[in-house]
Amino acid sequence: MRRFLLTLLALAAFTLSTLVPVQAASVVPAGNRNVEQPAVPGASKRRTKAGKTTFDRKYAKVVRLLARDKKLISKIKSIAGQYGIAPIHMVGALVGEHTYNVDAYDRLQSYYVKAAAYSGDKFRFAYEGQSIQQLIALPQFADCASSSGSYELWTCRERVWNKSFRGKNVGGMAYPNNRFSAVFFQPFYAGQTFGLGQINPLTALELSDLVSRVSGYPKLDENDAGEVYASIMDPDKSLAYMAASIRMSIDEYRKIAGVDISGNPGITATLYNTGNPRERAYELKARGAGTLPEENYYGWLINDKLAELEALL
Incomplete structure (x- = not known):
């Protein structure tokens, strides 16, 4: 019971601090x-x-x-x-x-120990020589720039990927019919x-x-x-x-x-x-x-x- 009450108090505090509207919801x-x-x-x-x-x-x-x-x-x-x-x-x-x-x-x-092996500058997010920085600089992603935070920004970019790039040829580049995360955020194909x-x-x-x-x-x-x-x-x-x-x-x-x-x-x-x-x-x-x-x-x-x-x- 004590753990349950502490969790409820933490939830209330978090809700107030992040300004998530409190509203009736079906449990x-x-x-x-x-x-x-x-x-x-x-x-x-x-x-x-x-x-x-x-x-x-x-x-x-x-x-x-x-x-x-x-x-x-x-x-x-x-x-x-x-x-x-x-x-x-x-x-x-x-x-x-x-x-x-x-x-x-x-x-x-x-x-x-495993985490230490992934540190450093030997990795980059890219596909076929095109970096993620070059991709999101393309005009198709322009509207995402006004996003209010990281969640809105990257979900916007993912929607643009699905609509305008996934499985398509854009500017001479053929993009795979695969998830945004799999194409640009899996640089060494290890999972x-x-x-x-x-x-x-x-x-x-x-x-x-x-x-x-x-x-x-x-x-x-x-x-x-x-x-x-x-x-x-x-x-x-x-x-x-x-x-x-x-x-x-x-x-x-x-x-x-x-x-x-x-x-x-x-x-x-x-x-x-x-x-x-x-x-x-x-x-x-x-x-x-x-x-x-x-x-x-x-x-x-x-x-x-x-x-x-x-x-x-």
Whole structure:
């Protein structure tokens, strides 16, 4: 009860500090809407098979990491409080990522060691010799310049990419029919998400303002890929970006769709997995009042294992 009250107080403080309008919202009840787990994508199955493991083993491994690392749990609680979210949302996202996307390292220290290998100036965000700086200087992106913050700026640029560049030939350059993050923010084709929180570099750029304001980390610059990677590979900073992502999802669903998803870790985990909470909130709103969001395979697992995961806290 004490933890619950502290979380509510943190949420209220965060709401006031960020000027997010407080309005009545339909509360999404706890638990899964689907009786059975939705299908797991083939790509996730192939990755797991290639690693000669299973989803059950990967789940057990990340739960063991969390259970024995009290310092990590303490950091999760602290950072969750700063962003006004219950820590179970962060635990759910961590467990989902390391069950379905990557295998967890045995020790948290391994993430710090790995982060050091990604620092420096050896990386740049580019495609076929065209840097991200050159791309966003093109006239198609001009309207995005008036965006009020990093989230609005980069989601605008992503929309422009999808409309004007994805799968098209522009100015003699043939662009792949693929996501913005995969084409320009995956320079060495070693995966699209990184670190303890499995953060995508584009997602980090979107959340840069929020993380800077709440956690005090310097704002990220797309022209300094090394610093972006250093931020999402460092476990402490990665947790801040994870919390910011969850906070953003909760706020977008409340503001746009009029639903409160803060009591359902399976839904926030689903959005952590799928991304684009603003777009998905508008899609939910378009389906009409009373429509509740549903968990995907990833979020379903979190709600199904909720009692075990809450025990870690």
